[in-house]
Amino acid sequence: MSHQVKKLTERISLLYGVPDECCIYLLEGSEGALLVDTGFGITDIYREAETVTDLPFWVVNTHGHGDHSGGDMYCDTVYMSAEAEADVLDAINLNKTKLSAETIAEMEKNLAGSAFRPSFITEGFTFDLGDVQVETIEIPGHTAGDLAFLDRQDRVLFSGDCCVKSMDILLVVPQALTLSAYLASMKKLQERRGEFDWLCTGHDQTLMPASFVDDVVSCCEKILSGEIPGEDFELPAVFGDTKARRAAYRDFSIAYRQNRLV
Ligand SMILES: [Zn+2]
DSSP states (O other): OOOEEEESSSSEEEEEOSTTOOOEEEEEOSSOEEEEOOBSSSSOHHHHHHHHOSSOEEEEOSSOOHHHHGGGGGSSEEEEOGGGHHHHHHHHHHHHHHSOHHHHHHHHHHHTTOOOEEEEOOTTOEEEOSSOEEEEEEOOSSSTTOEEEEETTTTEEEEETSSOSSSOEEOOSTTOOOHHHHHHHHHHHHHTGGGOSEEEESSOSSOEETHHHHHHHHHHHHHHHTSSOOEEEEOOGGGSSOEEEEEEETTEEEEEOGGGOO
């Protein structure tokens, strides 16, 4: 199995096709490229990216969840926040437990000689792709180590799972911060709305309008003020505490915990 590739813009390719996996993006500048997230690790994503671009490329993680970072093991150096490292290492091991013996054997073969190591980046770290500069923005919330990546030339923000329309925005995962902390990060993005018109999100497979950030901010504010009450729902047992709430607003939904608002 390998990923399908779709051109979203002149510079941005989407690698997709593995069920439940994140969107994997390859952003190409004139001198270098950036691979945003690595998927489950079922395939050697580094080799696949090499078939899409002839440019040297960096690899980044928006955060450490296994559907975004499982393929890190095929890469020598992966740039991520320090807070994401433990999640990434957990994810690689957890993904292995879910796979068939045959797939694991294939992975182990691919992995022989892997020199994976995380390289930690913080707010403002910039990747120079030649005619494109990509800036790192810290947006903790969905996890403590969430990063967004801003391509100022194309006015696109790679937002990971912090803004997603095709599934719940998840603040119920064990690594999530409070709704208020998440809202602070979304307001930070809102303050920079003048710098981007589009989002490449963690799971939507299409460019999303940047106004989505405004809707997310409004939704969180309305939950905190009580204007949107939300509805109880039960999470699967794997989440530990199964009690959660869901609020729908405009054309998206967010799952959160009533005891983790502030
Ligand atoms: Zn996630």
